[in-house]
Amino acid sequence: MSTLNINGQSRQVDADPSTPILWALRDTLGMTGTKFGCGQALCGACTVHLNGQAIRSCVTPISAAAGQKITTIEAVTAGTDKVGKAVHEAWVKHDVAQCGYCQSGQIMSATAFLKTVPRGKVPTEAEIDSAMAGNICRCGTYARIRAAVADAAKSLA
Amino acid sequence: MHFEPTTLELPKHLRAMLDAQQGPATAEGLPRRSFLKLTAVSGFALGAFPLGAMAQDAAKPAAGLKPTQQPSAFVHIDKDGTTTVTINRLDFGQGVQTALPMILAEELDADWSKVKSVHGSSDPAYIDPVFGIHITGGSGSIAHSYTQYRELGARTRAMLVSAAAARWKVDAASLRTQNGVVIGPGGKKLGYGELAEDAMKLPVPETVTLKDPKNFKLIGKATGRLDAKAKSSGKQGYGIDVRLPGMLTAVVAHPPVFAAKLKSVDDSAAKAVKGVKAVLRIPVDRGGEGVAVVADGYWAAKQGRDALKLEWDASGVEKVDTAAQLVQYRELAGKPGARKYDADVSKFDGAPHKISAEYVFPYLAHAPMEPLNCTVRAADGKVELWMGSQMPGFDGLAASKVLGVPPQNVQVHVQMAGGGFGRRAIPSSDYVVEACNVVKAAQAAGIAAPIRTLWSREDDVKGGYYRPMHLHTAKIGFDAQGNVLAWDHVIVGQSIMAGTPFEPMMMKDGIDGTAVEGMKEPYAVPMRLTVHHPKQNVPILWWRSVGSTHTAFAMETLVDEIARTTKQDPVAYRMKLMGDEHPRHKAALQLAVDRSGYGKKALAPGRAWGVAVHESFNSVVAYVVEASVKDGTPTLHRATAGVHCNLVINPKTLEAQVQGGALMGLSMCLPGAAITLKDGVVEQSNFGDFVVPRITDMPQIEVHTVPSGDAPTGMGEPGLPPLAPAFANAVASLTGKPIRELPFRLA
Numbered sequence: 001m002s003t004l005n006i007n008g009q010s011r012q013v014d015a016d017p018s019t020p021i022l023w024a025l026r027d028t029l030g031m032t033g034t035k036f037g038c039g040q041a042l043c044g045a046c047t048v049h050l051n052g053q054a055i056r057s058c059v060t061p062i063s064a065a066a067g068q069k070i071t072t073i074e075a076v077t078a079g080t081d082k083v084g085k086a087v088h089e090a091w092v093k094h095d096v097a098q099c100g101y102c103q104s105g106q107i108m109s110a111t112a113f114l115k116t117v118p119r120g121k122v123p124t125e126a127e128i129d130s131a132m133a134g135n136i137c138r139c140g141t142y143a144r145i146r147a148a149v150a151d152a153a154k155s156l157a
Numbered sequence: 158m159h160f161e162p163t164t165l166e167l168p169k170h171l172r173a174m175l176d177a178q179q180g181p182a183t184a185e186g187l188p189r190r191s192f193l194k195l196t197a198v199s200g201f202a203l204g205a206f207p208l209g210a211m212a213q214d215a216a217k218p219a220a221g222l223k224p225t226q227q228p229s230a231f232v233h234i235d236k237d238g239t240t241t242v243t244i245n246r247l248d249f250g251q252g253v254q255t256a257l258p259m260i261l262a263e264e265l266d267a268d269w270s271k272v273k274s275v276h277g278s279s280d281p282a283y284i285d286p287v288f289g290i291h292i293t294g295g296s297g298s299i300a301h302s303y304t305q306y307r308e309l310g311a312r313t314r315a316m317l318v319s320a321a322a323a324r325w326k327v328d329a330a331s332l333r334t335q336n337g338v339v340i341g342p343g344g345k346k347l348g349y350g351e352l353a354e355d356a357m358k359l360p361v362p363e364t365v366t367l368k369d370p371k372n373f374k375l376i377g378k379a380t381g382r383l384d385a386k387a388k389s390s391g392k393q394g395y396g397i398d399v400r401l402p403g404m405l406t407a408v409v410a411h412p413p414v415f416a417a418k419l420k421s422v423d424d425s426a427a428k429a430v431k432g433v434k435a436v437l438r439i440p441v442d443r444g445g446e447g448v449a450v451v452a453d454g455y456w457a458a459k460q461g462r463d464a465l466k467l468e469w470d471a472s473g474v475e476k477v478d479t480a481a482q483l484v485q486y487r488e489l490a491g492k493p494g495a496r497k498y499d500a501d502v503s504k505f506d507g508a509p510h511k512i513s514a515e516y517v518f519p520y521l522a523h524a525p526m527e528p529l530n531c532t533v534r535a536a537d538g539k540v541e542l543w544m545g546s547q548m549p550g551f552d553g554l555a556a557s558k559v560l561g562v563p564p565q566n567v568q569v570h571v572q573m574a575g576g577g578f579g580r581r582a583i584p585s586s587d588y589v590v591e592a593c594n595v596v597k598a599a600q601a602a603g604i605a606a607p608i609r610t611l612w613s614r615e616d617d618v619k620g621g622y623y624r625p626m627h628l629h630t631a632k633i634g635f636d637a638q639g640n641v642l643a644w645d646h647v648i649v650g651q652s653i654m655a656g657t658p659f660e661p662m663m664m665k666d667g668i669d670g671t672a673v674e675g676m677k678e679p680y681a682v683p684m685r686l687t688v689h690h691p692k693q694n695v696p697i698l699w700w701r702s703v704g705s706t707h708t709a710f711a712m713e714t715l716v717d718e719i720a721r722t723t724k725q726d727p728v729a730y731r732m733k734l735m736g737d738e739h740p741r742h743k744a745a746l747q748l749a750v751d752r753s754g755y756g757k758k759a760l761a762p763g764r765a766w767g768v769a770v771h772e773s774f775n776s777v778v779a780y781v782v783e784a785s786v787k788d789g790t791p792t793l794h795r796a797t798a799g800v801h802c803n804l805v806i807n808p809k810t811l812e813a814q815v816q817g818g819a820l821m822g823l824s825m826c827l828p829g830a831a832i833t834l835k836d837g838v839v840e841q842s843n844f845g846d847f848v849v850p851r852i853t854d855m856p857q858i859e860v861h862t863v864p865s866g867d868a869p870t871g872m873g874e875p876g877l878p879p880l881a882p883a884f885a886n887a888v889a890s891l892t893g894k895p896i897r898e899l900p901f902r903l904a
Contacts, residue, residue, distance in 0.1 A: 016431055019456050027406070027454030032398040033391020035575070036455070037526050038614040042844040045526060073391035091389035095381050095809055098817060099250030100388030101395060101526040101575025132852045136844060138526050138576045139250045140820030141813070142855035 002062050006031075007075035017063035021070060022046045024062050033073040033104050037136070044135030045101065047108040048072050054112035073104040076111050083156060084111045090152035098139035106135045110149050120157045122150055221363045225305060228313040228361060230282035232261065238337055238350035240267050242274045245283035245302060247293040247547050247581065248384075249525070249574035250817070251873045252810030255383045256299055257306050259806055263375045264310030264368060267349070268337030274383055279549040279569035291550035294582050294699070296774035296871025299806055303869050304367075311365035313356075320356035321347050370804070370866050379808045384573075396572035397611065399532045399543040405434060407449045407595045407610040408458040409441070414471040414837035415621055415694050416443040423466035424448070430464055432457030437598040442587040442621070443696065445474075449595045451604065455611055475694035476837030479626070482693065483517065486628040486649040489689045494647070495667040497676070500683035502643035508634025510722055514715065515630050517898045518650075518707040519831035520623035521700055522847055527575025528617055531592035534607035535560050535600065540567045542589065545574020547582030551658075555586035559593035578821070579699040580622060584657035587622065587696070588612065618847050619839040623832050624700030625651040627672075629711045639723040639730055641682040646711075648672055651697050652690040671699065675708035675773060675878065679739040680716065680731075695834065701821055702874035705773040709878035710825075710885070710899065713769035717886040718895050727768045727886065728755065741801040744863045746770045746779040749799030752861045753781035763787070764794065767887025769879035775870035776802040778815065780879050782856075784887035789903055791888045793823060795857045796880065803867035811872055815860045818876025824850050825881050830900045 002013045004024065013024045025031040025048075034057060037045030041056035048057045049071035050064075076084035087110050090096075097103045113131035117123055123131070128149045137145070224230060225245070233241045242261050248254035258274045261267075277283035285292045287301040314334055321339035322329035324347065332339055338346045370376070387393040412418070424436040432453045441447035450461035505511065532543040533556070540560050546552045549569035557564040574581055583589075592610035599608055612620065627650035634643040652669035654660050663670050668688045677684045700706060720730035728750055735742055746768075750756070755766055763785045770779035779799040785792050798815050805811050824830050829848025833840045841847040885896040892903065 015454075015456070023454060023456035027456065030400060032394070032400070035526075036397065036528060038844050039459075040614070040843050040845065043526070043614075077390040088389050092381070092385045095385050095813070097250075097382065097385060097388035098252070098813055099248075099526065099574065099576045100384065100393050103388050104391045107389065129853045129855075136526065136849055136851060138524060138578070138821075138849060139813075140817035140850070140855075142820070142850075142852040143816055143858060144813075145852060146855075 002066065004062060004065055004070060005068065006070045007072060013062060015062060018061045021048060021057035021060050021062055021065055025057065025072060031072060031074060035101055035104050037102065037105070042136075043102070043105075044109060045105040047105040047135065049076070049108060049112055052112065052115060054109050073108055076108060081111070083114050083152075086152040086155045087111045087114065087148070090148040090155065094144045094148040094151065096141050096144040096148050098141055102135060102137045106132065106137065106145055109135050110145070110152065114149070114153055114156065117153060122153045122157070222361060224282040225284060225286045226308065227282065228309050228316065229357060230280065231309045232265070232313045234349050234353035236350045236353070238268060238271045238348050240265070240272045240337070240349065242272060243277045243283070244274055245277050245285070246298045247545055247571055247574055247577070248276070249545055249577040249581065251298070251814060252382060252807065253298040255380060256806045256810055257302060258383065259375045259380060260303060260306040261310035263373055264307045265314045266334040266336065267310075269375060271337060272383070276571040276573065278571055279553040279567070284550070291548055292582065293547040294579070296776070296873040296875065298871070298873070299869050300775065300871045307367050308365060311367055312362055315362045315365055316356040316359045317349055317352050319359050320352040323355070324352070376806055377804070377808070381809065393573060395527050395575050396532070396543055396545045397527055397530045397575070399572065399609065401532065401534060401607045403606045404532065405451050405453060405604070405606045405608050406455045406458045407451045407592075407608050408455065408462040408613065409439070409591060409595065409610065409616070410448040410450070410462050410465055410467060411441055411616060411620065412445045412447060412469055412471070414469070414474055414476055415696060416445040416474045417469045417471035418473070419446040419448070420468040420470040422448055426464040426466065427461040430457055430461040433461040435599060435602050435604055436461065436465070437595065437602060439591070439594040439598050441591055441594075442585065447591075449598065449610070451595065451599055451608060459613060471837060474837070477693055477695050477834045478836060479833040482626065483628065485691065489649050489691060490628055490630045490647045492689070494687045494689045497668050497673045497686040497688055498684045500644070500685050502632075502645040502683065502685045505632055505634040505643035505645060508642045509637055510635050512631065512633045512715065512718055512722070514895070514897055516628065516707070516711050518627040518710070519833065519899065520626045520695065520697075521706075521825065521830065522618050522623055522832050522841075523578040523580035523700055524617060524844070524847060524849060525574070525576030525578060525580055528614055529580070529588045529612040530609060531589050532607060532609040533592050533596045535562075535596050536605065538562055538566055542567070542569045543572055544569070544589065545572050545577065545581055546589075547577060551584065552586045552589045555590050556593050559590055560597060578701040579703075583622065583698065584659065614844070615842045618832070618842050621696035622698040623695065624706055625653065625697040627707045629707065631711065631715055633715060633719065635719055635723070637723055639719050639725055639734070641719070644682045644684040646676070646684055647687045647689070649689040649691065651693050651695070653697055653699055653703070655690060671704045673708065674704040675771060676712060679742045679772065680712075680734045681736050681738070682734070694837065701818070702773050702877040705771060705874075705878035706825065709769070709771040709773070710882045713771060713879060713882035714885050714889070714895060714897070717768070717882070717889070721890065726756070731768070731770065741777045741863070742770055742772060742779070745777040745799040745801040747799070748861050748863055749779040749781045749797050752799070752859065753797035755781045765887045765890045767883040767885070767890070769883035769886060771875075771879040773875045773878055774873075776800070776872055776875040778875045778879055780819070780883040782883045782887055784884055784891070786888055786891050786903070791884070791901060791903065793856045793884050796859070796883070798858065798860045798876065799863065800860060800872070801863040801865065802870045802872045802875070803865045804869045805862055806869060808862070811862065812860045814872045815876035816858045818874060819858050819880045820850050820855065822877040822880030823854065823856070823884065825899045826884055826901045827854065828900055
């Protein structure tokens with residue numbers, strides 16, 4: 001039994017310590033907002049925050065999260081996280097999603113990125129591309145992802 | 158509209174066949190004869206699934222109307238006015254989840270802010286009214302259901318008006334509707350929610366008058382997706398997210414060579430993995446064998462699968478090797494074969510100018526972001542499936558066969574899917590059959606729980622059902638004005654349709670219609686087209702835009718090469734070669750030219766223009782692109798699309814579909830976009846070696862549409878085919894060397 005801090009709550013997880021955070025979230029805790037895409041940290045669909053840093057939960061074992069804070073899409077877009085709320089609203093405004101499957105991971109990457117951008121600064125397209133390059137979207141929503149990230153940055157300024 | 162990720166494509170040829178048999182199919186009636194024909198070949202029957210899962214109990218079906226025309230199966234209005242529209246398709250990103258409700262709500266005069274939508278099932282109400290089977294493919298969702306959904310909305314509206322007239326004891330003709338309310342004498346109002354219960358008990362009118370399109374309020378208006386909030390918060394559920402009480406998860410070890418058998422299984426280490434419940438030998442696709450590890454979750458099942466010690470016997474199956482396959486295809490290309498076109502090509506030898514070209518197109522994986530999965534519950538003689546399926550009727554029938562229950566006892570719950578691009582429309586129902594075989598073996602082992610069979614990304618990339626590898630050869634003779642004197646073209650590639658239930662209608666004289674769609678048209682050229690369909694031990698499938706993925710590339714780069722060789726403007730040359738027959742092509746191309754600044758704007762240093770135009774699924778898309786080559790690496794900077802798809806339902810989804818199609822077209826050009834085999838084994842395994850575009854590859858893409866009020870044609874796929882040739886043409890004009898291989902190989 002491992003104890004994890006997920007979205008500010010202490011959760012007991014009955015899983016082997018080597019189990020990736022992704023599967024503890026999805027299969028053990030039933031939190032399905034975080035998605036499985038590749039299992040190899042190649043596509044970013046499983047992105048969550050560990051102490052505010054974007055990480056790939058499909059290759060990060062729960063043992064690496066002991067005593068640390070895991071934040072998932074469910075909390076980031078719940079309205080209480082100012083940056084996450086801005087990103088969520090920009091995603092809706094720009095109708096970013098098509099199939100939507102990768103978008104939890106895209107939003108988690110965008111939110112972690114914008115938390116590193118000084119308020120008042122709108123990142124350049126190259127900076128956005130660099131921050132979002134680890135997240136694959138097979139539908140091709142990238143143009144709207146660029147627009148939504150920039151718009152979220154403006155709304156936070 | 159629009160279909161996106163995906164694809165089935167029976168389209169042009171099936172459509173042609175349907176048209177030839179009973180005139181244009183409409184939502185008025187199922188094309189009965191064609192349907193029966195398909196029924197006969199597939200064994201699938203219209204009555205195989207019970208009507209009613211979604212029906213409102215009180216509804217009175219009209220005797221003269223088919224299940225596809227009954228409002229009760231498509232519209233449910235709650236007391237508070239919430240209007241839920243059931244879509245008869247899989248939404249896997251293409252946006253029919255919003256566009257179909259828009260069409261229905263338009264005629265219903267619904268309050269759009271109260272409209273929601275849900276997926277249908279394998280119920281007969283949700284068949285494609287043109288194809289007559291459950292199918293999301295061929296860019297047909299809007300094209301085939303536009304009139305159907307308008308009529309459903311109009312019928313519902315008429316019933317609500319009748320209910321209001323009865324309530325007020327006035328003539329129904331004196332009433333009007335607006336934004337979810339019926340307005341009566343003196344301006345009194347009744348909301349749809351207050352009338353729905355009474356209305357749905359009334360007879361369904363057989364004939365209704367549809368709106369004059371000039372009065373449309375919703376259709377044609379840029380409308381946000383109904384699922385935008387859910388998909389921007391992790392709340393949208395997909396097939397992979399289905400959780401049933403007691404559900405277990407299976408991960409299957411597939412044979413490394415397609416159709417290989419097991420020689421030995423050592424499952425001692427697998428069984429020792431915590432959480433593993435059973436290790437089961439099961440039959441897998443194409444007569445092969447596999448081993449399923451069933452556990453309480455994916456991770457344990459995957460650990461168990463990886464711990465299996467398996468020996469395989471591939472002695473009885475062909476071990477494909479891509480390099481050897483290419484040699485074989487070249488030999489075949491030189492031999493006599495079936496003829497799609499048979500023009501006289503004797504003028505080639507004496508032609509003033511000649512092109513002799515060979516094109517190579519690799520196998521391509523669909524790799525939708527949501528890995529393949531199917532959840533099966535079999536209990537009490539009934540079977541339920543949860544999955545994102547493009548053909549729930551076929552999949553339900555496959556499940557009934559494996560699990561030995563009558564088809565009417567199978568229900569497919571269609572789930573939102575994370576992409577598909579054709580991979581979720583499988584005539585063999587491969588991964589559905591596999592999931593059912595897991596459940597069958599589990600039940601034999603005493604496990605009664607529902608089981609979700611889930612593929613890893615490696616299983617997906619290595620699992621077959623690729624866009625087939627193709628070789629094209631072309632010998633073209635032309636004069637100094639670019640007049641084509643002879644065009645001798647050969648296509649070699651596996652047939653997608655052969656051996657499927659679609660073979661009788663999709664193959665003619667030994668030629669698979671999907672292998673040659675997009676050839677020759679819209680150009681008036683004397684073409685001889687020879688086709689070879691070799692058999693290979695590699696499962697293949699339609700991939701977004703199907704045959705046009707390769708035919709558009711060959712045609713549009715060759716036409717461009719003729720223009721370059723004869724020093725003609727590639728746009729002017731195409732316009733000339735199209736003659737007077739193709740106004741939609743010309744309009745789309747001209748629009749792209751006008752909006753891109755082609756021929757007027759000065760390009761940035763190092764850039765060149767590229768052009769291509771192609772029709773697929775009755776829609777035409779032209780691209781004018783800007784590209785450059787630096788240090789041997791081509792880059793696509795900008796693409797301007799000119800689109801002709803007749804009436805546009807939702808401009809927002811249209812733009813997304815074209816941009817997404819363009820990016821998938823670009824994906825075919827980039828390094829790493831190929832599936833190859835060695836000794837029968839697929840060499841790629843994940844996004845590290847089967848490369849797909851990232852945000853850093855995304856060009857600027859502008860989308861413009863030719864205004865039209867004609868009935869809409871599909872846009873799920875047509876944005877894809879012309880992108881790669883337009884890009885290649887720009888690169889060729891910079892380097893002086895044509896590109897004849899995908900992904901691009903710059904000699």
